Amino acid sequence: MCSTCGSTIAEKIDGLLCIHTGALDQLDDTVQFERQIFVKDTKDGGFSHWLKDLPIETHATLNDSLPADWPQPSKRPADKVSDRLHAHCLCNGINFWISRPLTSSANPDNPKSDTYQHNPDRGDYEVEDPWWLCENRTKFFAEVCQCNSCRLSSGCDFIPWTYVPTTDVSLAADGSVPFSRDFGTLKSYRSSDHATRCFCGECGATVFYIRDERHGIANVAVGLLDADEGSLAQSWLWWRTDALDFKEDSIGRAAAIVNSVEGALQKWGQEASASSS
Secondary structure, eight states: OOTTTOOOOEEEETTEEEEOGGGOSOOTTTOOOOEEOOGGGGSSOGGGGGGTTSSOEEBSSSSOBOOTTOSOGGGSOOOOOOSEEEEEOTTSSOEEEEEOOOGGGGOSSOOOOTTOOOOGGGOSOOTTSOTTEETTTTEEEEEEEOOHHHHHHHSOSOEEEEEEEGGGEESSTTSOSBOOSOSTTEEEEEEETTEEEEEETTTOOEEEEEETTSTTEEEEEGGGBOOTTOTTOTTTEEEOOSOOBTGGGTHHHHHHHHHHHHHHHHHHHHHHHHHHO
């Protein structure tokens, strides 16, 4: 792990050097993806839904294969109604809790819309309503980023983020301790002249991405969320499925897997929309 930016480059497993593909300059014609492992840990299938168009094996743990249709709807964990969502890193040096969107979530210091445009598919509300709240302001917006900065600071090719008002983040389970960038093992890195990235200084987990002009909003790494229903946290998050964010950064190095994932993501979104209509 880089102690400055938190990027995880490689690790040793059973004497083998396992290099994180996000750290590589080129994947096309260099890396062949063969399997996804420990998928059962996700409860809901997680990212495996978006890898279905790739010729790879899906494993429950390390070597035991899962059927292509896992998890079947009847066996998926039922959504539980809870008021707070626990987020934590591997070593538990980072712990915080997210509350359901509140009235104040719509205007947490009036963040600028920067590059985002209103998408009518996000819910039944007017253009001036906050883009970070979806489904009539009951869920937080989430998407998968492909920008070089996210990739290199994490070592991962695909970075799922959700956008959460800091008024909805607490450092205590009962909501009594407000958001701060100074807690636990959190370290910060100024990745550009307008943005700060935060990570666990002990285990290297990606935690926050915070833009200066987006006051009151923090990108939260979805991988930290411990939702009852699974890693996609669909009772809390609304997923953007029309495209990968900043896909253009990856086309020159990983076009094959990026195009495949984006296509599967779009199909997943269409199927989810059809099943709920």
